[in-house]
Amino acid sequence: MAQPLSRLTNQYSTFTFATAKRFGVTQAMLQKAERHGGLRRTERGVFVVTGFQSDALTLLSQRFSLGVLSGTTARQFYDLSDELPAYYEMTFPRGYHNPSLARHHVRPRYQISQRYQLGIEDAPTLTGNPVRVYSIERTVLETWEDKNVDVEVRQQTVQEFIRRYRQDYHRLAEVVRLATVLYPNTGLIATLEVLTGWQKS
Known part of the structure; x- marks a missing residue:
């Protein structure tokens, strides 16, 4: 080549x-x-x-370069739940518009710049292709806070995160950092403290 x-x-x-x-x-x-x-x-x-x-996920990231994999698609990316969604979720900066989203089965979310930018990571898919996705910490936090997410999925997501990272205080602290900005009244931090024995400083 x-x-x-x-x-x-x-x-x-x-x-x-x-x-x-x-x-x-x-x-x-x-x-x-x-x-x-x-x-x-x-x-x-x-x-x-x-x-x-x-690789469908990298195609989405390439076609919609301002989009960040989020919601159900981020949970699928991190293997946090057993969901089988019929669509992809991506978050875009407020004001973004692309008529091709529906054709590619993308359900968009829109956020102001300060919220949109927090927790974006470049990560490889299973086939090694790069995508833009929200961090696992932000994914868990947003799953917990999204009242449209089934209770079972919320519980499964948090339990899987704890199973992997119970002793990873850096990741737990990152959840706190994101929550302080995105969801200052979240109950997730108290739940993590109870289930892991960890205490935020």
């Missing part, structure tokens, strides 16, 4: 043509890679490296 294409495929196994252009990859390079069996085109403007499955 040409050098720009190699750099691209070292980072992404699923990518859009817009992403390819950022790496300096031309249409001719992509067509040549297709002819030689290194890539396959799965839909208009979408390419997958041969031997890999298409």
Whole structure:
């Protein structure tokens, strides 16, 4: 593969043509890679490296670069619950509008800049592709505070977080830090203290 294409495929196994252009990859390079069996085109403007499955989450992050995986999609990303949602959830800065969201089964949330920016992480999917997703700490906090989330899902999410990070005081402290800004009256901190024996300083 040409050098720009190699750099691209070292980072992404699923990518859009817009992403390819950022790496300096031309249409001719992509067509040549297709002819030689290194890539396959799965839909208009979408390419997958041969031997890999298409990665829906990285496609969302590439198509909607201001979007952050959140809600049910973030819980699915971190394997915090058994939900099988029929849509994706992404959070955008207030004022953002994209008519393509519905076509790609995205349920958007909108937040002011100060809230939107807290806890954004760049993380790899199971196939190693980068996505923008809210941290596991923010995901747990927002799940707890979202009254539209089923009680069972809320409990399962918190219990799974505690199972993994009961002794990880850095992560517990990060929940407190986020809660102070996002949900200062949350009951989650007291719940974590009871269930883990940890006390915030």
